[in-house]
Amino acid sequence: MQQLQLVAYGEPSDVIELNRVPEPALGQEDVLVSMEAAPINPSDFMLVRGIYHVRPAFPFPVGAEGVGRVIQTGSKVDGALRGRRVLILPTYEQGTWADQVVVPVRNVVPTSDDADPLQLSMIGVNPATAYLLLKRYASLMPGDWIGQTAANSAMGQYILKLAKLAGVKTLNIVRREEAAEQVRRLGGDRVVLQGDNLAKDIEEALHGKKLSLVLDTLGGSPVGELGKSLKRGGSVVIYAMDSGQIPAFSPKHFIFLGLSLHGFWLGDWMRNAPRTEIQEIYQKLGDLVADGSLSAEVEHVYPLERFKEAFEQSLKSNRSGKILFKFGAH
Numbered sequence: 001m002q003q004l005q006l007v008a009y010g011e012p013s014d015v016i017e018l019n020r021v022p023e024p025a026l027g028q029e030d031v032l033v034s035m036e037a038a039p040i041n042p043s044d045f046m047l048v049r050g051i052y053h054v055r056p057a058f059p060f061p062v063g064a065e066g067v068g069r070v071i072q073t074g075s076k077v078d079g080a081l082r083g084r085r086v087l088i089l090p091t092y093e094q095g096t097w098a099d100q101v102v103v104p105v106r107n108v109v110p111t112s113d114d115a116d117p118l119q120l121s122m123i124g125v126n127p128a129t130a131y132l133l134l135k136r137y138a139s140l141m142p143g144d145w146i147g148q149t150a151a152n153s154a155m156g157q158y159i160l161k162l163a164k165l166a167g168v169k170t171l172n173i174v175r176r177e178e179a180a181e182q183v184r185r186l187g188g189d190r191v192v193l194q195g196d197n198l199a200k201d202i203e204e205a206l207h208g209k210k211l212s213l214v215l216d217t218l219g220g221s222p223v224g225e226l227g228k229s230l231k232r233g234g235s236v237v238i239y240a241m242d243s244g245q246i247p248a249f250s251p252k253h254f255i256f257l258g259l260s261l262h263g264f265w266l267g268d269w270m271r272n273a274p275r276t277e278i279q280e281i282y283q284k285l286g287d288l289v290a291d292g293s294l295s296a297e298v299e300h301v302y303p304l305e306r307f308k309e310a311f312e313q314s315l316k317s318n319r320s321g322k323i324l325f326k327f328g329a330h
Contacts, residue, residue, distance in 0.1 A: 002304055003098035005059040009050030012311040016048065016062060018304060024102050028076040031105050033086060035327040037121035037301070038066030038096040040314040042242060047092075053267065054092045061095025065124030067117050068101070068327075070108070077105045087111050087282055090124045091270055099304065099327050106275070109282040115290035118298055118324055122154065127285045127294060129239060129266050130158035134166065137235040137262055138213040142167030145206065146213040147226040150242065151188060152179035154296040154322050159215060160188055161294055171205055171229075173198070173222050182297075182320070198225050213237070219245035232257050239264045297321030 001023055008015045026032055044064055046052040066088050070081050086108040088096050094103050111120055134140060146163060150156050151172030163170050164187050172188040174180050180191045190205040192198065202225055210231035216223035217240040227236055227249055236259065238247060253259055270278070288294035299321035302310040307325070314323040 001098060001100040003095060004062050004304065004307055005095075006048055006056070006062050007059050009048065012045055012048050012315075013308045016307065016311075017059075018307060019059070023100065026072055026074050026102060027104070028074045029105050030074045030102050031070045031077055031081060031086070031108060032072035033068040033088065033101045033103055033108070034071045035066055035068040035096060035099055035101060035325075036085075036117040037068075037324050037326050038063050039122045039125075039322050039324045040310060041065075041125055042240065043125065045311075045315070053265065056092070061098060061101075063095045063097030063325075064090035064092060065121065066096035066101075066325075067111065067121040067123075071100075074105070081105070081108075081110070084110050085113050085117070085120075087120065087123055087286065089270065089278070089282070090266065092267075097304065097307070097325055109279050109286075111283070111286040112290040115286065116295075118301065118326070119289045119295050120286060121324060122296060122322060123282060123285045123289065125266060126155045126296070127158045127162070127288075128269075128281060129264070130155060130162050131281060131285065132266070132269060133159065133215055133237055133239060133264060134162055134168070134213075136264075137237050137260075140166060140168050140212060143169065144212045145169045145171060145189075145209050146215065147171040147173070147202075147211045147229065148215040149173045149194075149218045149222050149226070150175075151183045151191065153217065155217060155240070156183070157186055157296045158294065160186055165288075165293060169209075171202065171211065171226070173226070176318070178318075178320075194222050198222060199228070202226065202229055210234070215239065216247060217241075218243045219247045221248045224248040224250065227253055227259065230257065230259055233259070235260045235262060237262045237264050299323060301326040303327075 089107045169189045171190045192201040214226045214236045
């Protein structure tokens with residue numbers, strides 16, 4: 001089997017190798033999955049550079065999430081799973097940038113046979129994070145407003161679409177006019193460009209409305225500007241650190257409006273949530289993908305052999321969609 005392996009920390013193309021490895025023995029509670037598709041996420045590159053919370057021993061099989069079909073089952077695994085399409089959960093116990101993967105059965109969830117495998121492969125990280133962000137930190141009702149940064153990213157697209165399904169309005173910050181057009185086309189209610197007039201543009205876009213929730217992936221000043229428009233008791237949630245900048249807030253808004261600041265990492269939820277909750281949420285997200293309600297734009301797919309091209313494309317700041325690996329003849 002072919003597998004991308006991390007051999008040291010550094011820049012992805014320098015420290016990841018495509019190696020042929022022997023198929024590991026299948027444990028009693030393992031399944032062997034023939035991969036169909038696996039996305040490349042910013043958090044994968046953070047891990048590769050040694051700045052993620054997960055710091056593995058080398059060589060380490062990379063790739064957090066993906067989708068494939070079970071082709072073998074361990075002796076203690078229900079044989080009915082053989083032939084089923086499954087999501088591989090992002091627990092970092094296995095690497096999905098490989099043509100075949102041995103996975104503990106606890107780390108897979110059966111999913112739709114009819115949905116697009118490219119879209120299904122992306123459910124593990126971003127849609128699950130978006131779903132939990134919208135559910136955990138505010139009791140959102142139809143007509144409520146939320147604000148988010150980097151709204152044209154795949155994560156931003158999932159937040160936007162899940163909010164829309166719930167009747168929640170979105171104020172979306174982006175950095176380029178092309179990105180603004182993309183977010184409007186995807187159904188964003190208000191879109192503002194990040195720049196010197198951001199505070200005024202936010203105020204005009206909301207037209208007197210207040211935000212219940214602010215979701216941030218960038219840090220810096222944009223999240224602070226959104227925070228000024230939160231209603232009393234509102235929440236800010238930081239779920240990534242794409243720019244590396246410290247979020248810039250004025251303490252007075254937290255003091256006088258009773259705002260709260262939270263950090264969210266999907267890995268904590270994965271470790272602590274009951275299996276029934278994990279399975280229920282991923283099956284719900286899979287159903288939304290299957291009926292066409294939930295998706296993110298895909299810019300390009302690559303075979304595993306062209307991984308350096310895939311990395312180069314994925315690291316570009318002006319991408320129009322996600323970069324994924326697609327395997328075999330699926």
